[in-house]
Amino acid sequence: MDRTKETSNLIKIYNQYKQGNMARGDFVKTVCNFFDLVKTDDLTPNELNLLLLLANEAGVPQYYDLLEKINRGLKNLDEDDCKLTTISSYLNDTSLVVNGQKLHKYQKEVLERFGPENNRFVLTAPTSFGKTFLVYQIIKKKGYNNILLIFPTLSLLSENFLKLQDDASFQEYNFHTLSEITEESFGEKNIFIFTPERYLSFLDNNDFHFDFAFMDEIYKIDNDFIIDSEEVTENERDTAYRLALEYLCRNSIDILLVGPYINFSNSHRTSFNNFANKNNFELLEYNDIEIVSKNVTKLNRNKFTLGTDTYRLEPGTNSNYAKISGIVTRITNQSENTLIYCKSKAEVERYAKELLKDENYLSLTKEKSVRNELFDIFLNHIKDKFGEDWVVYRALTNRIGVHHAGIPKYIQKEIIDLFNQGVLLCLFSTTTITEGVNTSAKNIIISSVKKGTKDLKQFDAKNIAGRAGRFSHHYSGNV
Incomplete structure (x- = not known):
């Protein structure tokens, strides 16, 4: 990435926005994507001044707050670094604080x-x-x-x-x-x-x-x-x-x-x-205000894009089940969690079973082992009540979540909590995931354009894709 070129382009876009030649939603997305690009870079005081200004102009000062959380090497602006625009941004930032909490x-x-x-x-x-x-x-x-x-x-x-x-x-x-x-x-x-x-x-x-x-x-x-x-x-x-x-x-x-x-x-x-x-x-x-930007990519033969990187699946990976397993394994290797949308309960369980056969994924779970006493208690409860042959139990022992309407509600809730805590590395689900469930998924794989035997409507597809990335946790989500 040529940061100078990207910064120059962003300033041009900012001027277009100020002149009324760019929609607010497009400007919010552009600013969000720029923060995503530079979030781990060494940034100069001038660049930090610009970022603070842009976050406030976009109406989402939380973008700068998240930068301070992600970038451990980030140095705070001191009095000598501050410009009038910076002071203005801080004043705007303060105006968005209501009852001690910051709104966008x-x-x-x-x-x-x-x-x-x-x-x-x-x-x-x-x-x-x-x-x-x-x-x-x-x-x-x-x-x-x-x-x-x-x-x-x-x-x-x-x-x-x-x-x-x-x-x-x-x-x-x-x-x-x-x-x-x-x-x-x-x-x-x-x-x-x-x-x-x-x-x-x-x-x-x-x-x-x-x-x-x-x-x-x-x-x-x-x-x-x-x-x-x-x-x-x-x-x-x-x-x-x-x-x-x-x-x-x-x-x-x-x-x-x-x-x-x-x-x-x-x-x-x-x-x-x-x-x-x-x-x-x-x-x-406010449908145009996508606070967390979405990067949408289509699996092209045996390669896919994740952020700025392109990944290839193993030669001969032809079935959808093998492809999904390959993508999940590569995303997991990046220490990110993944939600996989499936069209039916049967598909949810079949995809989970296929991943349980993937040696590359299983070796990763051993490397990324987790110690969690409550998780162990939960596993023992499921084993005692439903048996160790139940696919939900077998999946959980390998940090895979399974979520559909056929699973008892209290178990569904625990699985979501474990996924959000990072105990589970991936989660296979039907549209139950869009019906009143909050997750911290950075990545969503859409394995089908169906819900059961019926086509997904545009509304449903947007709702599923909208679950990728979570405000105050991520700048962008991958679909």
Whole structure:
């Protein structure tokens, strides 16, 4: 990489952006990619001044914060190094700090839309936008008394319950996660954290109104987004979701509904737009703000690109199973974790079994051995309860995760946690990974353009690819 040339090109792009000749999303992506290129380089004070300026102009000062975490040799700017633009950047940086936590510019724009009244919004943004984090800031700003948070899965419900409990700002609230509760257990300030099904069950015994309500995965109200599944339970869940949303709109004052990659202008999406108009929602579209850049590459014969490097698979690697094993092994060798999307439960398990036969991968797991007492306890539990022949157990012993609807929920949750902690090196999954699960995956391999026997729609494909890279952990994700 010629850094001088890249820097010169970036300055030209910055000038185009300032003159209004470049879209904000394109500029954010360009800045993000530049940080990714130089993140481990030795950087001069002049370059650091420029990077600080660009991060703030892009509206994401966290890019510079991440640089300080990644680049151990980075020297902080002292007074002699600072320029007027640097001081301006620091002032802008400070303006984005709310309740002791830093937002990016686009989160703050949404936060500032919440005024004294008429606060009903539908927000669409990429998975890396930080939508749930934004919800916490809205609650802190407005100081609501009675709050309803609806998450699509129990794993997300649990994850957010723990986060809220650990945040000192929410200590004055009573938390409720079970539906079998009555008014006797309510306090002055309450946060109800439910799945759609639990919320409907709660309504059987309670006529309760909320000051603020939040609901994730709003695309579920429109059939155009949803691919019919072979599993009846998913259809039942979508119905429960829509019923819960209907009651939520009746029983709540301020509301924020969120989802990824929704195109509000699609003329075929009349049911969605009719819903928004009927319930007085304002639409907020940030689909162009991909905070974590995506590098998309296609496997060309037996070679693929990862970042700036090209890798070749072994000659004669012809089957998809062997190719996936080869890619996973090479990514693992780079000390990065990998999520592999598969079209069905059968494919998830077959790919995992094929990787278990790959001697190159198995030798890597021995080199990268891990000691984790809780992991050992978890393995022993699965062995005792399900037997050591179960593919999930055999995969886990070699640091491979398996995730699909046929696996008990509590095991799914532990597998995600182990993957995020780095205990598991890779994770094979169906679309269960896109339904209310947060991962720290740097890389995603899409092994099929199908979901079951049906084609993936563009929306689903974007949602899967959007899981590559995580804000504040990575500048970019590889797809």
